[in-house]
Amino acid sequence: MFTSAYPDVDIPDLSIYDYLFGSLEGDDLGKVALIDPATGTETTYGVLxxxxxxxxxxxxxxxVGPGAGEGEQTVLGLLCPNVPAFATVFHGILRAGATVTTINSLYTAGEIEKQLRDAGATWLITVRPLLPQAAAAAEAVGIPHERVIVLDGAAGHPNLRELLTEQAPAPQVSFDPSTHVAVLPYSSGTTGIPKGVMLSHRNLVANVQQCRTxxxxxxxxxxxxxxxxxxxYGMTVLLNxxxxxxASLVTMPKFDLVEFLTNIQQHQCTYLYIAPPIAVALAKHPIVDQFDISSVHTVFSGAAPLDGDTAELAGRRIxxxxxxGYGMSELSPVSHAMPFERDDIPVSSVGVLLPNQEAKLIDTATGEEIAEVGAEGVTLPGELWVKGPNVMLGYLGKPEATAETLDADGFLHTGDVAVYHEGGYFSIVDRVKELIKxxxxxxxxxxxxxxxxGHPKVMDAAVIGxxxxxxxxxxKAFIVAAPDSGLTEDEVMAFVAEHxxxxxxxxxxxxxxxxxxSSAGKILRKDLRAREVAPV
Known part of the structure; x- marks a missing residue:
């Protein structure tokens, strides 16, 4: 077993609202929390x-609250891009003691409907550009117009300005932060259809407190x-x-490289949280040289593996x-991150365990625990298991899936294969899980x-990364087409894109x-990967 090199940090027994905002006073209230580049509007911590x-x-x-709906707390869907109002409504929902299920802004009406239905959401909050698909999904699950809040206004729906100007007093709510579900992001876990990940207020508080180290x-x-x-990732490591x-957050509703660089230059951004494709652009795109982004001192990449060469090239260039770092929704999400005070850890790694956590590496063939560091200063690879206060409560309404991922000792089986280096850091080297990133x-x-x-011309199908x-x-899809159907690649891709x-x-x-x-009917993805020139 591996333990964090850091001493445990204190995790306050508080709601996420009280943890973030409860002690604000004096000069802190006047500091800028949010900046909207589209309008130049700045929102202070006190106003927020x-x-x-x-x-x-x-x-x-x-x-809406913790006791609505026959003893169950209210669940609200939030379909909204990165705008300052997101912070208001997200934390307003949690402040009311309700649960928020955050929904991908790119989802189709059908995908939104599935999540609302599975989460048991009885409200939906969105913005006018996303209203067509939001309204269709809400109607499909029976959410009435008066419970579809359109933040920037739409006829027949409540809007944010109206609700804020009511000046209704914030409720007095009481709940156990360790068991009360705060958020329900959806994750595919190690495989399968997306599932609601039940994260408590304590999970969210713990992971922010761990990340601060x-x-x-x-x-x-x-x-x-x-x-x-x-x-x-954005919810915990950016927002919270x-x-x-x-700090001050400069919000961007969607990624555009020119706008990204313009915002850094105009607002003198110092810290960037990115995914690997942005690192590639910073490392290689010629337009980067046309902007002064010298204000940036740190770039933190997550959500998918970033290769060391690209990271080093990007770092040198800017x-x-x-x-x-490394994490997953089920871990709230961060379990590993490179420590800022050490320069001996390669950026190709995911860093070290955060405080208050333990980890195991398990041989995927034998089930035996791997603990010995070899002559080359690294262990054999094994599936990474993680235990700590940031581990989810479980999957909503799916006890079997929960049991498959979270064992009786509290270890979350990540489905990713890692190695441990004698310098105390980890690297992700492969995956057990079928998930595509x-x-x-x-x-x-x-x-x-x-x-x-569901396509009438498809007899069988399999998908791999x-x-x-x-x-x-x-x-990539492997398709067994119906005889004499004339099915084409373009037809397959267009069908999927539509849905x-x-x-x-x-x-x-x-x-x-x-x-x-296999004989049990399970798709042998390894055989499909073997067909590829460059297998994943």
């Missing part, structure tokens, strides 16, 4: 807290918030950590410290396979005679 309280009060006045974010920093807040540290987004092969099997020309993982968010699109197709399967 007042807005959160007012929004919580408006929700409570409408019956390794991630050197300060109240003088300006953070460019381009990674989506609806994703657990920045608010806890008293003269910034490059760091990397495209630009940091999770894609479950089973979800795409189920969709493909393969590497494209830029060494990024993309979904899923852009990041889930199938980007390669190969027709084969039969999908290789």
């Amino acid at each position: 807290r007042a807005q959160i309280d007012a929004f919580a009060g408006a929700l409570a006045a409408r019956g 390794n991630i050197d974010l300060r109240d003088t920093d300006r953070v460019l918030a381009v990674l989506p807040f609806f994703h657990i 950590l920045a608010l806890r540290q008293g 003269n910034a410290r490059m760091m990397q 495209y630009k940091g987004y999770q894609i479950a092969p089973a979800e795409l396979e189920a969709l493909l099997l 393969v590497l494209d020309d830029d060494r990024q993982e993309i979904p 899923v968010a852009p990041h889930k699109k199938v980007r390669r197709v190969e027709f084969i005679d039969a999908i290789p399967k």
